[in-house]
Amino acid sequence: MDFNLFITENNHGAASSGALGCGSKDKLETEAGRAISSIRRWPDYAATPLRSLPGLAQSTDVGRIEIKNEAQRFGLGSFKALGGAYAISRLLEGRSSDATLSVCCATDGNHGRSVAWGAQMFGCDCVVFIHKTVSEERKQSIEHYGARVVRTAGNYDDSVREAQVTATREGWTVVSDTSYEGYMDIPMDVMAGYSIMTTEAIEQWGNGAPPTHVFLQTGVGSMAASVVVQLQRAYGESCPKIVLVDPANAACWYDSLKAGEPRVVGGDLDTIMAGLACGEVSHLAWELLQHDVAGVMTIDDSAAQQAMCLLAQGNDQDQPMVAGESGVGGLAGFIALAHDATSREKLGIDGDSRLLFFSTEGATDRDVYQSVVGKTPEQVTSA
Ligand SMILES: Cc1ncc(COP(=O)(O)O)c(C=O)c1O
Structure with missing residues (x-):
């Protein structure tokens, strides 16, 4: 080996x-x-x-x-159940209960399931971006928690970028398990979870x-x-x-x-x-x-x-x-x-x-x- x-x-x-x-x-x-x-x-x-x-x-x-x-x-x-869902709970702290929050993320499976589950638990809209090789079974297990799933071209890192671009356009909040230039606070909450x-x-x-x-x-x-x-x-x-x-x-x-x-x-x-x-x-x-x-x-x-x-x-x-x-x-x-x-x-x-x-x-x-x-x-x- x-x-x-x-x-x-x-x-x-x-x-x-x-x-x-x-x-x-x-x-x-x-x-x-x-x-x-x-x-x-x-x-x-x-x-x-x-x-x-x-x-x-x-x-x-x-x-x-x-x-x-x-x-x-x-x-x-x-273990991903702990991260995305917790980050959503933090985003909701201090927000008025009338304001709707729409969250999105990219995933190869487990993180998306956590974000979808957290969004359902805390009452938010949720869109999850998956790349081409994520299996149908993993896609369905995200949809099971009420999220809309969008399949993107390219690899995982391309789906991360697409989630960010779409969120900026639509006014959604990205709940990502990875951090990049200018985007550190929410991934910190994910890691804390x-x-x-x-x-x-x-x-x-x-x-x-x-x-x-x-x-x-x-x-x-x-x-x-x-x-x-x-x-x-x-x-x-x-x-x-x-x-x-x-x-x-x-x-x-x-x-x-x-x-x-x-x-x-x-x-x-x-x-x-x-x-x-x-x-x-x-x-x-x-x-x-x-x-x-x-x-x-x-x-x-x-x-x-x-x-x-x-x-x-x-x-x-x-x-x-x-x-x-x-x-x-x-x-x-x-x-x-x-x-x-x-x-x-x-x-x-x-x-x-x-x-x-x-x-x-x-x-x-x-x-x-x-x-x-x-x-x-x-x-x-x-x-
Ligand atoms: C089961 C499992 N273990 C480990 C990891 C790696 O975590 P990280 O991307 O934070 O290194 C992942 C990421 O999706 C995962 O799904």
Whole structure:
């Protein structure tokens, strides 16, 4: 299985600043506190489980593996339920109840579902832009929450631009999970919404020795940035080493960290990991993450497929688990390098290491899931 690993200059133990040096970190930390107490009051809020995988820890020769399972988050299938919907709730604060708000966003699936669900919950009009390779099933699951869905030409980044241009023309508000020049506040709220996933994981991890390594799948990087800020807040100087994982065909974090500045990946960004098929890093996430990751890697689709099957199969010690193709990226990255002595040494992974992963989606596209795993999600969980 192919992978590329680039070790950054920050590979010196803890992620750079337990002290949260930059202004955006302070802001995200404050906003995260507000988001966490707000989302905990939403109807049907429940923490998602953190699962131990002792069998996998043994077969990959590390001390401990825990994986946060976001498959059931608010019944939407992914951690994204937390971000878009929370940003809409923030937009509505302080507005008169007669003023209608129309929101829109671009998505490759999960974010659009969150925005549509939030718009329905808080009574707004909603239009969601999807690009040509977003599956019909994902389109329908957005429409299920009452949003109008518009299919655009080009790739994900083109749909982001189209959402912005249309919103400017129509007077709608863009609720994006990525940030760009002049558009930072709403993506900050989206990231603040994601934060609860990490605070739950930290609570569930317990008071023992903290994780030593966290591998995070990256699309635009908002999820990873929100995780890192929460880990730094909780663990300070003992913050785990962070490794980002990109699909090989949409390796904007890999290319950007290697170059030391944001780099754009073009083309159709073809990968089974649809949620990670982004060619441009979020500006805000770049600002937050650029000095705080130890390494960045690229993986092929086959690595994601293998990780999905491994989790679905389980073993005598690990319960079978349903995880979607974009959700397993971090774990897939670790598995790809787990038996490579050079990579382990470069990252300081040994038999005592304690690894934390976030499985950020369940079977959000059932057809894709079944074609990869050979079973329905129900067959996996009832095994
Ligand atoms: C399931 C899943 N995991 C991870 C990500 C990556 O998040 P980000 O784009 O913030 O890096 C996405 C993005 O859509 C996703 O859908």
